[in-house]
Amino acid sequence: MSSLAPQRREPGELFGPRFTLFADMLAVGLAATVASVPLITAPTAFAASCAVLRRSIREDRPVTMGEYVGEFRAPGLRRVLLAGVAVFAAVTLVVLDLALAGAGLPGARPMSWALIAVAVAGLVVALRAAADPEVARGWRPALNRAATRSAADPMGCALIVTAAGLCVAFVWMLPLLALLLPGPLAFAITAVELRSEPAHDGGDDAGVGSGG
Template identity: 60%
Template sequence: MGTRPGVSAPSDRREPGELFGPRFALFADMLAVGLFTTVASLPLITAPAALAAGCRVLRDSARTRRTATAGRYRDALRAHGLARTLIAGVVLVALGALFLLDLALAGAGLPGAAAVSVTLAAVGAVALLVGVRAAAHPAARRSWPAALRGAARRSATDPAGSVLIAVALVICAAIVWALPPLALVVAGPLALAAVSVELRAAPGRGRSPRR
């Protein structure tokens, strides 16, 4: 039975004294998580843990409607084992530095530089996409190698989801390019997009329960 015109669905109804509906609350959580993630990522080597924690907080907010707070984000960051995750951060920074060095060498006018630059850009884009999918999956809390292997597998078997995350990355980059101050919160929309794609690709989603 559909809802009558002018009557909100139960999930959209506001509690007494509530100024905004749940959709606006999720939008506010997304911006808060974006800010928390940016601050936690400032040392660079903490970026994987910071993004994974942001994804976890947004996943919980979407499921339980609990407000994203600095305390909840801190707890999620600790749950991901910040000290253990620093290894992944160090590897990420090292690979990023090597990637930039290779791009600089490819742009130095050497023979085949154009082909090398295109190849490196493609490899870097795929690696970034897989890394974002890994951070959005609960497996990142237990083991980053396992999360990356699973993300690589899902990226291949779920091309539509990979395209969605690639579009999200491009949009986030365009937003930062057009309005640099939004770099402070752009991690929030990226985390929300990644979580949405991972929930969409979760096994059993959309199947009716057995009778």
């Protein structure tokens, strides 16, 4: 990828392009938090973060808020609502199952661990689907592709679990970081996805983005 190649700092430039990417990552995280205020829009807000950061990495250029808004609106209201409802239904189901498993029923402990394992696997697939470049066209095919990638790339799954765990730890230590962490998490997942993709010119990505 072009962004991974050595880059020289321009005369008078204090931080260089890496700092620009870091600042964009935090700005995108804050934008995703604001876009997630209705809660039901959270999956689409996170997917939009992955999309703009992917394009920024591939094309080696700054992110704009107009670009983020465009990615957020790309799926259309119906897909935004369906994604939000599906995510919250899944979370509610897992929480209820864990509550039932912890109610002192026989076999509750192994059932709880099994539910946690299923929840973690579902989270990994959902996060990888959010980073899919075609997720705006539909979450179901994106989830299918994410499940296939997850089965073929257990190391990537481990990296995503680690990134999500670190985000939880950061929020536990300093809750205010929750406002910015969607950006670093989206960046981490996008980096995991890009490591297995062939590098190509940014112009192709630009054409795809403008078409969406």
